[in-house]
Amino acid sequence: MSTIRNVGIVGAGQMGCGIAHVCAVAGYKVQIYDLSAERIEAGLATIHGNLARQVASGKMTDEDRKNALARISGSADINDLSQADLVVEAATEDETVKRKIYGNVCPVLKADAILATNTSSLSITRLASATDRPERFMGIHFMNPVPVMKLVELVRGIATEEDTFATAKQFVATLDKTVTVAEDFPAFIVNRILLPMINEAIYTLYEGVGTVDAIDTAMRLGANHPMGPLQLADFIGLDTCLSIMQVLYEGLADSKYRPCPLLVKYVEAGWLGRKSGRGFYDYRGEVPVPTR
Numbered sequence: 001m002s003t004i005r006n007v008g009i010v011g012a013g014q015m016g017c018g019i020a021h022v023c024a025v026a027g028y029k030v031q032i033y034d035l036s037a038e039r040i041e042a043g044l045a046t047i048h049g050n051l052a053r054q055v056a057s058g059k060m061t062d063e064d065r066k067n068a069l070a071r072i073s074g075s076a077d078i079n080d081l082s083q084a085d086l087v088v089e090a091a092t093e094d095e096t097v098k099r100k101i102y103g104n105v106c107p108v109l110k111a112d113a114i115l116a117t118n119t120s121s122l123s124i125t126r127l128a129s130a131t132d133r134p135e136r137f138m139g140i141h142f143m144n145p146v147p148v149m150k151l152v153e154l155v156r157g158i159a160t161e162e163d164t165f166a167t168a169k170q171f172v173a174t175l176d177k178t179v180t181v182a183e184d185f186p187a188f189i190v191n192r193i194l195l196p197m198i199n200e201a202i203y204t205l206y207e208g209v210g211t212v213d214a215i216d217t218a219m220r221l222g223a224n225h226p227m228g229p230l231q232l233a234d235f236i237g238l239d240t241c242l243s244i245m246q247v248l249y250e251g252l253a254d255s256k257y258r259p260c261p262l263l264v265k266y267v268e269a270g271w272l273g274r275k276s277g278r279g280f281y282d283y284r285g286e287v288p289v290p291t292r
């Protein structure tokens, strides 16, 4: 098994920051890369806030918080990933974007560095083919919010070698997460099951079966889900939900995965959920307000 000390993260969005957070708390040195200094600053501010909340709720000492923060650096220069033993790519769920990133990041990496993707749905084997190291490439799929959620799905591509898989498994264990292994099928296990349910909730809204509040209340109290499916969609990001449904629809060639037209329209409008301030709820006030 290879030794991981330095972790690189591509993408300072909600997932990249969450992964950086748990890696730093576990003692890894973390280097975050994104397109601009502003995005990195915003990401680092989120990590600061989340670590402070963990201290306030008694889950972490202030000294551990300071030590974790001291282990995280950010830069918009991709060359700063050169020391990474493992890079986790957590950029936008778009195959073209990810392929372009691999083209830029691979020449910078150490020859034996592992490159992993946090993709929610895309083919690991196909993404691996855009790298110079398919045998050192695999899916390490964290759940949102990363500091809270216990599960990590591990997905091998056809060329992933055993050392890569074993190293990733050991790495995830050091983050105090539980591994589940999925085969390389569209959306793997969690999102293959979860996203069609969310899409169906959006159809339920679209067809006027219930309001946003009625649908979310029904699933919270009637199915004992901790959060309603529309609230969860806003939390995941509606652009990410749409991308996953498109991957399921195209990858499995089955009309039951057709993305709801209302989801498409919301994404076209730039209503992406919490991260854009509006989705099925409006987040601009003190409390989220249902929009339909």
Ligand SMILES: NC(=O)c1ccc[n+]([C@@H]2O[C@H](COP(=O)([O-])OP(=O)(O)OC[C@H]3O[C@@H](n4cnc5c(N)ncnc54)[C@H](O)[C@@H]3O)[C@@H](O)[C@H]2O)c1
Binding pocket: 010, 011, 012, 013, 014, 015, 016, 033, 034, 035, 039, 089, 090, 091, 092, 093, 094, 097, 100, 101, 118, 119, 120, 121, 141, 142, 143, 144, 235, 236, 237, 240, 275
């Ligand atoms: N949101 C979820 O609940 C969730 C859960 C598990 C996995 N994922 C996956 O994690 C990944 C990221 O999702 P997210 O929710 O953090 O998205 P996000 O929109 O919050 O963040 C994406 C980040 O990628 C950056 N980015 C885009 N192009 C880039 C490039 N060329 N180089 C560097 N950075 C670039 C963006 O600037 C942004 O900061 C996606 O693959 C998504 O499917 C998301």
